[in-house]
Amino acid sequence: MNHSARHTLRTVGGDLATEAVRGPVLAHEHIVLDLDQRGDGAAVLDPRLHAAAVTAELSELREEFGLSLVVELTCRGMGRDVRTLASIARDAQVAVVAATGWYYEPFHTPEIDGADVEALTAVLVREIEDGIGATGVRPGVLGELGSHGDVPSAAEATVLRAGARAARATGLSLATHAQLGRGGLAQLELLTAEGLPAHRVSIGHQDLLDDPGVHREIAASGAYVAFDTVGKSSYQSDRTRLRLLVALMEAGHADRALLSCDISRHGYLRDEGGQGYGHLFRHFLPALRAAGADDDLIDLLTRRNPLRFLSGASDEEN
Template structure:
């Protein structure tokens, strides 16, 4: 079973899937910093990009926006209804520097009258944070009946703060209770192995875990160490040439395939800026992966003796169908 914004569906209904995106969000931290590029605040423009994805054959988008990143569940519901695209929403947390921001008033009724996210996470017990995540999966998010379909935690660049460890443990325990799939934010692709150590302490079966931003650290050794646990690796920086050329990403993916890990790879764009979106600021948009990257990958994979079309089917259909299913 897979939990989407519109209800629970079967694996066979998921279809072509982007595994890590942000569709509408106003992260309080970036609002306070007046970083307008990081505010996806126009649902009509976001809808146009989602329709580009839909018109190219896309079926499902995983929106990885957690509560501390300015999630807007009602706007996402509107976009899902208007487009007919399945959207999976996310419970849990991101990373610690974002928690310096003021806690929005609409959340205080649910979690208490704290000043900042940091105050809340520091004051709450692991059990209280666990209960909050469980409620978002089983009862609904932010006072709505709209339920999350995955649980998430995150850590910073080359570090895991005590509060990040606290949220990791809370999310792991919420996973055990809800059976929801798990996802992690790794800042610039760092600390995945350290996250794994903590998850093992919590008894997490890593077959139900996906690690984000693996293409921010194009290190074949790290990739193999993560893949060897049975976890999924999310290559979700497609279209972001400022971090690495697509050739390097494709080679890293094919190296994993050559080692037998093709069933553990997810692909997406983490499109979290106005400047990445076509209908905000003329960026490549949600069209680019399905419209341009997929044909290129098939061509390069075939040239190197792989079956590119079969791999694309795995990365965008088969693997997401398994990864985002609730644990039996």
């Protein structure tokens, strides 16, 4: 089977034709999440407590900005709950893509201990082909497969290799978590060494790395450069993000940038005074327009690029 491109996206509500996605896409978000390792409940989006606020935000963004799709990168060991994803997607009338994989090492699940690449690949392929648990919901992307530091740890390398093999076997694309933006080139080298084409890889959190040369190198390979923590001012200013994005575009790589906000704790929700999922549309894109971006460029960054990434289409197929 030729896995070079898929013209339908796999969402929690079923298959969706790429042509049906007429509005913007959030390329890296969390709708349900549990990364609470401190016991303070901050790094949590609890379906019982926060689903209504999340649904209201997404619905409002659909009405105001035409939000059409959210790529939800909560995977194994991160509190994934695809039943809740499906109900939020239905109630907000916004399509949601669910993910499979493993996050970076502090969040690895016990099944990884001592497992080899083949065993972990089989786990991922089974979920992609048969659905997550008994839900029948099938993941539409691999992610966010993580590493931290400049080089993945041994366990992280095993997970990344398994993800690459599962992506090759199933035709899905793969999004990474590069902690604080570091290690993206090492991730890309490892993934492509397993035979996964670079255009089916998105390297995460690159807006946290103030290194335009690395961004150009990732983009020149054909991989996507994710500026996906927009609005997280405690990590990086949006002024710096904008400068880095403009530099990447001026280097000729506008077709390789992905944008999102990576809402990963309930304090980021608007009803708790946070920037919300809409910060990209309400604040960052207006600043990008002020820097000279026109409607076509905004559409490229927020719709066509993420659709090309998710569908696995190469430039020749667009």
